[in-house]
Amino acid sequence: MTLRAGVSCGLIAALWLGLVTLAPAHPLDPALLELRELPDGEVSVLWRVPRSAPASVPLRPLLPAHCALRSEPSPADDVGPHVTYRWRVACGERGLVGQRVGVDGLHERGTEALLRIQLGDGRAIQAVLRAHQSTIDVPARPGRLDVVRDYVRLGLEHILTGLDHLLFVLGLVLLVRGRRRLLWTITAFTAGHSVTLSLAVLGWIRVPPAPVEALIAVTILVVAVELTREPAGREGWMRRAPWLMAFVFGLLHGLGFAGALVQVGLPAGEIPLALLSFNVGIEAGQLLFVAVVIVGRAAVRALPGRWLQAAGARVPAYAIGSLAAFWVIDRVRAIFW
Numbered sequence: 001m002t003l004r005a006g007v008s009c010g011l012i013a014a015l016w017l018g019l020v021t022l023a024p025a026h027p028l029d030p031a032l033l034e035l036r037e038l039p040d041g042e043v044s045v046l047w048r049v050p051r052s053a054p055a056s057v058p059l060r061p062l063l064p065a066h067c068a069l070r071s072e073p074s075p076a077d078d079v080g081p082h083v084t085y086r087w088r089v090a091c092g093e094r095g096l097v098g099q100r101v102g103v104d105g106l107h108e109r110g111t112e113a114l115l116r117i118q119l120g121d122g123r124a125i126q127a128v129l130r131a132h133q134s135t136i137d138v139p140a141r142p143g144r145l146d147v148v149r150d151y152v153r154l155g156l157e158h159i160l161t162g163l164d165h166l167l168f169v170l171g172l173v174l175l176v177r178g179r180r181r182l183l184w185t186i187t188a189f190t191a192g193h194s195v196t197l198s199l200a201v202l203g204w205i206r207v208p209p210a211p212v213e214a215l216i217a218v219t220i221l222v223v224a225v226e227l228t229r230e231p232a233g234r235e236g237w238m239r240r241a242p243w244l245m246a247f248v249f250g251l252l253h254g255l256g257f258a259g260a261l262v263q264v265g266l267p268a269g270e271i272p273l274a275l276l277s278f279n280v281g282i283e284a285g286q287l288l289f290v291a292v293v294i295v296g297r298a299a300v301r302a303l304p305g306r307w308l309q310a311a312g313a314r315v316p317a318y319a320i321g322s323l324a325a326f327w328v329i330d331r332v333r334a335i336f337w
Contacts, residue, residue: 030128031113033061033103035096037120042070043091048084059109062135064099067091095120102135116265126267126274128154147270148277155281158260160289164216164327165253167320169286171223173293174316176242186286188243192250193257194279200258201266201275210335212255217327219249224321228314257282 034046047061067089076086091099096117103113106129117125117138127136128150159165172189176182199205223245226238238245266274 030111031059031103032116033101033113033129034116034118035063035101036118037091037095038088039120041090041092041095042088043067043096045073045087045089046076046084047073047086048082051083059103059105059111059113062100062102062104063089064091064094064096064101066094066099096138097140098138100135100137103129104134106134107131114265124265124267126150126265144270144273147267147273151274151277152281152284154260155278155283156285157281158257159282159285162256164213164220164324165256166289167323168216168220168223168249168253169289170293170316171220171227171320172242172246173290173297174227175223175239181242182290185242185246186290189246189250189253190279190283190286192247193254193282194250196251196254197257197261197279198275200255201261202271207255209256209259210331212252214328214331214335215252216256217324217331219252221321221324221328222249224317224324227317228321 031050032046032048034048036044036046038044043063045061045063049059070088070090073085073087076084097119101115101117103115106113110131112131113129113134115125115127115129115136119125123140125138127146129136169186169189172185173182176185196205200207223238226236229236261275261278
């Protein structure tokens with residue numbers, strides 16, 4: 001093996017191993033605090049935490065001080081990746097409006113929590129609690145700007161922490177030539193996942209998540225295989241019509257995006273705004289990632305050696321394909337075992 005070949009293989013192996021360590025493609029797995037006001041002045045509390053949460057830094061719901069405990073927290077569901085507890089507190093006539101609620105321990109854990117509140121008059125409030133804002137004062141009616149801010153941020157964070165979606169976008173950037181053509185391709189991908197995301201979140205279509213995740217991995221593998229093919233004569237349909245491929249595969253990715261949004265839910269009365277804001281966040285994250293990739297590719301092309309340029313073109317394709325193949329095997333296995 002020549003020195004150049006050895007270095008190239010070493011780069012591929014290092015990048016592949018680094019990506020495999022990030023293989024859980026959707027780290028978004030927040031705790032959930034759900035409060036529901038009842039007609040008798042009591043509040044039903046649901047508290048769900050990931051089973052993987054470290055016991056050394058526990059998360060704890062923060063409820064208004066005037067709310068008295070009516071029943072002890074008891075496990076309602078101790079099966080699966082989460083543990084769910086339910087109990088009741090009495091908040092009297094003061095209720096929850098104007099009171100501060102939240103989750104303690106987010107700063108120490110560096111994680112997030114979802115908050116859902118169902119007020120006695122039927123209005124719903126949704127919020128994403130973070131380390132720097134672990135509590136909220138329950139408003140009588142959530143502001144539209146609050147909805148936009150929370151759901152744009154949620155979409156942005158989801159795409160930037162979803163390694164599988166990012167690798168698919170990376171494959172598109174490497175596959176498509178011409179910035180205008182690339183822009184149309186990314187837009188087609190956004191249009192595709194927006195359709196199925198909306199349908200799934202609104203409950204109009206229901207697809208088990210395990211097959212969806214496996215098929216998403218297949219889409220990444222297909223793009224990676226296309227990247228490794230040497231152009232011979234007439235280009236294949238994926239290179240001639242990348243926007244069509246991006247739209248079709250985007251339909252599958254949209255079902256994956258829906259998982260995060262279903263966990264959070266949509267605020268009553270602001271459903272279209274929340275959906276639009278979430279999609280805007282995803283699109284902003286995609287464009288930011290594309291810009292970084294374009295800058296990185298330009299830097300690689302400026303390298304002095306041809307073999308370094310060749311490695312820079314080949315390493316991403318084989319790294320994407322290797323990780324996608326790993327995901328396909330792992331996620332298909334999860335369907336049957």
